[in-house]
Amino acid sequence: MPVETVDVPVARPYPVVVGPGLDLGRIVSETLEPNLCAIFTDSTVGPLYATRVQGALERAGWRVAGTIEVPPGEPSKSMEAYTDSLRRLASMGLTRDGTIFALGGGMVGDLGGFVAGTYMRGIDLVMLPTSLLAMVDSAVGGKVGVDLPEGKNLAGVFIRPRLVAADLDWVATLPEREISNGLAETIKMGLLAGGEFFEDLALIGAARTGDIDALQKLVLESVRFKASVVAEDELEGGLRAILNYGHTVGHALEAAADYNLPHGQAVAAGMIAAANLSRERFGNDLTGVHEDLIGTAGLPRRVPDVDIERALLAMGRDKKRSAADGVAGQRFVLLEDIGRPVRNMPASDEQVREAIGAIVE
Numbered sequence: 001m002p003v004e005t006v007d008v009p010v011a012r013p014y015p016v017v018v019g020p021g022l023d024l025g026r027i028v029s030e031t032l033e034p035n036l037c038a039i040f041t042d043s044t045v046g047p048l049y050a051t052r053v054q055g056a057l058e059r060a061g062w063r064v065a066g067t068i069e070v071p072p073g074e075p076s077k078s079m080e081a082y083t084d085s086l087r088r089l090a091s092m093g094l095t096r097d098g099t100i101f102a103l104g105g106g107m108v109g110d111l112g113g114f115v116a117g118t119y120m121r122g123i124d125l126v127m128l129p130t131s132l133l134a135m136v137d138s139a140v141g142g143k144v145g146v147d148l149p150e151g152k153n154l155a156g157v158f159i160r161p162r163l164v165a166a167d168l169d170w171v172a173t174l175p176e177r178e179i180s181n182g183l184a185e186t187i188k189m190g191l192l193a194g195g196e197f198f199e200d201l202a203l204i205g206a207a208r209t210g211d212i213d214a215l216q217k218l219v220l221e222s223v224r225f226k227a228s229v230v231a232e233d234e235l236e237g238g239l240r241a242i243l244n245y246g247h248t249v250g251h252a253l254e255a256a257a258d259y260n261l262p263h264g265q266a267v268a269a270g271m272i273a274a275a276n277l278s279r280e281r282f283g284n285d286l287t288g289v290h291e292d293l294i295g296t297a298g299l300p301r302r303v304p305d306v307d308i309e310r311a312l313l314a315m316g317r318d319k320k321r322s323a324a325d326g327v328a329g330q331r332f333v334l335l336e337d338i339g340r341p342v343r344n345m346p347a348s349d350e351q352v353r354e355a356i357g358a359i360v361e
């Protein structure tokens, strides 16, 4: 498949370019005038790809002031790493007309994007997502930020990258587990979108083994779907919340497992719980479809070692609060059918307990 582009039609639209063997220098130059820039990455992705990216940029006329490399993994998405990165940019002499190239997975995009969105009140950002999760989800839509000790993603801003360029060849070095984690978000969007995208989830098995055509199709469909949602509701006043399908329970499972559970696995189990709640609410039966897709993606259908009470507590459904002041707890995105999400659905404590109980080993 040739390289393809999806435009994210927000107030200042930006292109998302997806394909194998991207000519990065040319793609970047079509959007931005060459200038001073910095590459932001982690110490797994940096050694693999930063030199090649720097070479391509330099051949296109860019001057690279330096590369900032943070340790890989969620702990780097911190205020400490954020402050440190801002100071490194300042000492490199990056100016207001400079650009940050965020080369990495979702952690790098969230942290590097927050740095770009706030350094000197905001400089240009190019997202170069290297994980499947970042390609299908986090690089598009402009939510960036860091975690606090009190919880995930508690500090951040909305930004607009100038360009997103996803080279599918980067997936070749991605551990299999990370491919599965990215596929969880693809499954989520296919279930929300329905229609042809849902039919194309049949490509998940091929995508999991690294088939470039299957990956490209699924990345493009995910990006198109997310772009259409973001175009309607960029700042998450309403519709964008459907992208939290499977995430209400998913986040609670992550918190209850002290974040030792991969996000993709938590979301996969969370979607099965949401399918169970959807059955209660609408009398449909989508659980089997969910379980088949999740299994094909190489994700477990049940999560181990999660304390149900802790998960309920993380959702504001601990016994004390609901008994004392009638707090209803979080609401859910449910599916009336494939392609027909409904937001803001309430569920009783008993239903939630049962839905979580069914996905915990």
Ligand SMILES: NC(=O)c1ccc[n+]([C@@H]2O[C@H](COP(=O)([O-])OP(=O)(O)OC[C@H]3O[C@@H](n4cnc5c(N)ncnc54)[C@H](O)[C@@H]3O)[C@@H](O)[C@H]2O)c1
Pocket (backbone or CB within 6 Å): 042, 044, 045, 048, 072, 073, 074, 077, 104, 105, 106, 107, 108, 110, 130, 131, 132, 133, 134, 137, 138, 139, 140, 141, 142, 143, 144, 153, 170, 171, 172, 173, 174, 175, 178, 181, 263
């Ligand atoms: N902003 C958003 O809208 C949004 C949406 C979803 C998730 N997120 C955030 O994204 C983060 C998760 O993203 P992630 O799953 O990409 O995690 P990640 O960035 O930590 O990457 C996972 C691992 O894969 C490695 N890696 C990435 N690309 C690689 C490649 N091509 N080859 C070899 N190794 C590679 C990384 O070094 C890391 O060890 C979380 O912090 C989550 O909160 C943000």
Ligand SMILES: [Zn+2]
Pocket (backbone or CB within 6 Å): 185, 247, 263, 267
């Ligand atoms: Zn997610």
